[in-house]
Amino acid sequence: MVKARWNGVVIAESDETVVVEGNHYFPRAHVNAAYLAPSSTQTRCPWKGTASYHSLVVDGATNPDAAWYYPEPLPAAAEIRDRIAFWKGVEVG
Template identity: 70%
Template sequence: MPTASWNGAVIAQSDDTVVVEGNHYFPAESVDPAVLEDSATQTICPWKGTASYKTLVVDGARNPDAAWFYPDPKSAAAEIKGRFAFWKGVTVA
């Protein structure tokens, strides 16, 4: 089962991930909400749309903008709506 972890904590775990461009997108309900902190960061992907970010907070350590999601993806990326992906040292195995 794909598991995302950072700083010794499991961030997300699910058998229902969608892999896009090598990134596992986890269903929002599989992500531990206690480790997510709002971020104002947004980026634009030409084919997926506007991504929003969350900062991970585990045991007082912060990993800014290490989680991203597409609240309203373009139709070509509809399968990742309601899902989170991770980077910046988050291990997915």
């Protein structure tokens, strides 16, 4: 079971992650949406497409843009549709 933890809380937990470029992408249904806050940040990957972001909010602390996902991934990255990955100090393992 792979878990994503930040600020002492498990944000996501799954045995169905997909690993792309060393990052675990969790099924959206396995991420606790209560800790996700919307973000207007977007970035572009040449082979995955346009990424959107969520900030994490746990016990009053915010980790801006610490979660990302591809709402409409390009065909080469279709396996990460409806999945979320983490960075910026989020412990995944």
